[in-house]
Amino acid sequence: xxxxxxxxxxxxxxxxxxxxxxxxxxxxxxxxxxxxxxxxxxxxxxxxxxxxxxxxxxxxxxxxxxxxxxxxxxxxxxxxxxxxxxxxxxxxxxxxxxxxxxxxxxxxxxxxxxxxxxxxxxxxxxxxxxxxxxxxxxxxxxxxxxxxxxxxxxxxxxxxxxxxxxxxxxxxxxxxxxxxxxx
Numbered sequence: 001x002x003x004x005x006x007x008x009x010x011x012x013x014x015x016x017x018x019x020x021x022x023x024x025x026x027x028x029x030x031x032x033x034x035x036x037x038x039x040x041x042x043x044x045x046x047x048x049x050x051x052x053x054x055x056x057x058x059x060x061x062x063x064x065x066x067x068x069x070x071x072x073x074x075x076x077x078x079x080x081x082x083x084x085x086x087x088x089x090x091x092x093x094x095x096x097x098x099x100x101x102x103x104x105x106x107x108x109x110x111x112x113x114x115x116x117x118x119x120x121x122x123x124x125x126x127x128x129x130x131x132x133x134x135x136x137x138x139x140x141x142x143x144x145x146x147x148x149x150x151x152x153x154x155x156x157x158x159x160x161x162x163x164x165x166x167x168x169x170x171x172x173x174x175x176x177x178x179x180x181x182x183x
Contacts, residue, residue, distance in 0.1 A: 001043065005033050006178045007169075013067040014168035015161045017051060017181045022076040022123040023068035029061060036063055051182045054101060057108045064108065066101065066121065073097055073121070082120045085130070089117045119145060125154070 008028060015021035028036060040053045047053075049070060057064040076082065077097050087093050091103050100121070107115040119129035124145040131137050131148035139146035143158040172178055 001039055001178065002033060002035075005036070005039050006172055008032075009067065010168045010172045010178055011165060014165040014181070016067045016069060016072075017178070018164050018168065019069050019072065020164055021161060022072040023066055023121055025056075025118070025122060026065045026067060028063045028065065030063065031061075040065065046179070047182045056101075056105050068121075070097070072123075076120065076123055081126055085120060085126055086117060089115075091117075125149070128154075 005028075008026060009017065012026040013024040016024040030036070033039065040055070043051075043053050052066075052068050052070055054066045054068070055063055056066050074097050077086070077100050078095065083093055086100060091100060094100065104115060104118060104121060116133050117129065119132065120126060122145070125147075128145055128148050131139075132146050137148050139148055140151045141147035141154060143154065144161055147154045168178070168181055
């Protein structure tokens with residue numbers, strides 16, 4: 001894996017790579033990493049079924065990639081409240097997360113506005129995701145996501161994600177391979 005991709009993944013996806021978060025989203029400019037498709041194909045070959053790298057969109061300038069731990073994302077998406085929410089948002093109910101990911105990709109590609117229900121894919125609190133979509137309240141905290149309830153609990157979650165990211169970045173910068181964190 002090229003050093004630039006390793007650093008970007010460490011910075012944007014460490015919590016998912018380390019298994020403390022269901023998934024992370026990373027936006028990569030095409031000009032930054034020339035052989036990104038091949039790099040991602042190699043990562044999937046080496047790390048599935050633990051970690052998956054899925055292109056959500058590919059426009060003329062950027063790639064949008066969902067990095068996820070399948071079992072964690074299944075736990076997140078197949079939660080009854082999240083399934084009901086996605087169903088209310090027009091997703092067909094399924095027990096296969098790939099159906100949800102496929103629909104999310106379709107919405108990113110064809111809808112005029114970004115599908116903010118992506119919050120449940122990224123492990124955001126459902127109540128916070130709903131409040132963000134409704135846009136009626138001012139957030140109590142802005143961090144990994146906008147927080148509308150349980151501020152202290154979410155501060156602790158954000159701190160855990162940041163500590164993970166900083167630790168992984170520090171080790172990658174010392175020469176450790178990011179692939180060690182994906183096992």
